Amino acid sequence: VGRRFDISQLGELPSNVHVEPWVDQADVLAEAGVVVCHGGSGTTFGALAAGVPLVIVPLFADQFANGPKVAEAKAGVVLNTGLDTGGGRRLLSEVDAVSIAEAIETVRGHSSFRQHARRIAAEMAQAPTADDLLNELTTTR
Secondary structure (H helix, E strand, O other): OOOOOOOOHHOOOOOOOOOOOOOOOHHHHHHOOEEOOOHHHHHHHHHOOOOOEEEEEEOOHHHHHHHHHHHHHHOOOOOOOOOOOOOOOOOOOOOOHHHHHHHHHHHHHHHHHHHHHHHHHHHHOOOOHHHHHHHHHHHOO
């Protein structure tokens, strides 16, 4: 919830909910069955690098490009719940919860999404790092 958020503002929470001010993303992804996010590059690449399938609900910027790419790679699904009927952006509402929950169950219920995410993770692990590429560029000249 962030280091400055007063957790008491959330009120009474279900017994299966645990709230922390901050948890490292890599630690969370190592335990995740599916990642639900807006499809920003950081979380999308992090989930894929960890081999975790995604449910992407784009809201702005690169998210509308990232979501379809994940779906094309069969590593998750993308929902257009952040768009109105004219293609403009709108805020998510309680109405969207049903579609998001269904997408989560679809991704969790079909192991192929995780298999594709793991395939992408393996490809990403084989790619050279930015440091490796920079070193190669600076030493070959």
